[in-house]
Amino acid sequence: MRCPFCGNDDTQVKDSRPTEDNSAIRRRRFCPACGARFTTFERVQLRELTVVKSGGSREPFDREKLLRSMRIALRKRPVDADRIDRVVNSIVRQLESSGETEIPSSQIGEMVMVHLGTLDKVAYVRYASVYKDFREVTDFNQFVETLRTDAPAG
Template identity: 85%
Template sequence: MRCPFCGNEDTQVKDSRPTEDSSAIRRRRFCPGCGARFTTFERVQLRELTVVKSTGAREPFDRDKLLRSMRIALRKRPVDADRLERVINSLVRQLESSGESEIPSKQIGEMVMITLQTLDPVAYIRYASVYKDFREAADFHQFVDQLAPEPTND
């Protein structure tokens, strides 16, 4: 493993242990070149996934990109990092076990929307505002109105 600080290719593993949900191996590493310590994670990958963009462009699936987008939506929301990690692992497993190696970006976006809707309603609206390309306040209003249950006249 290459050191992210100095680029030395000869780093040493000092400690290895499974993550809390046993979905990855956490390794603490040491670089003898610069003395830096850093952590890496090793995960099982069932298949190489390719994301097909709406433009037709293809790019390798990036788990970290999915994690970043959900973290942005969940910023300052009461969802802890472990729960988010489990949700991401679940989404990636669903994609890998779908049987398809090429996944449309729209399908990934819809899966994230469904997940966030049950995880945190504010994060769901935040993500939807980017995913559905809200242009003005009325777009938010219309979207939220669709979410709110109709008042009952009892």
């Protein structure tokens, strides 16, 4: 593996262990050329996924982009980073096991909405504001009102 600091191709693995949810292997590496230490993660990828955007364009599925969008929605919310990672892993597993190689971006967005709805309602509204393209304050009000009417009494 190439060192991200100096570009040396000959790095050494110092420690390998599975992540908590056993979805990846965490490797601590050392570069003998510059002395840097860094971590890599090895994950199983069942198939190459392509995201089909609403405009018809296609791009390779990017797990990190999904993770970033969820972290943005959950910023400053009381949700543990490991829990976010588990949700992302779950979404990726669902997508990979669907049998489809081309996934509409709307399907991914809906999956994120479902998970955020159970994780944190504020993050759910934040994500929805971008995903559903809220333009006015009234868009927020209408969406929050649907949450209130859909919520169980109590």
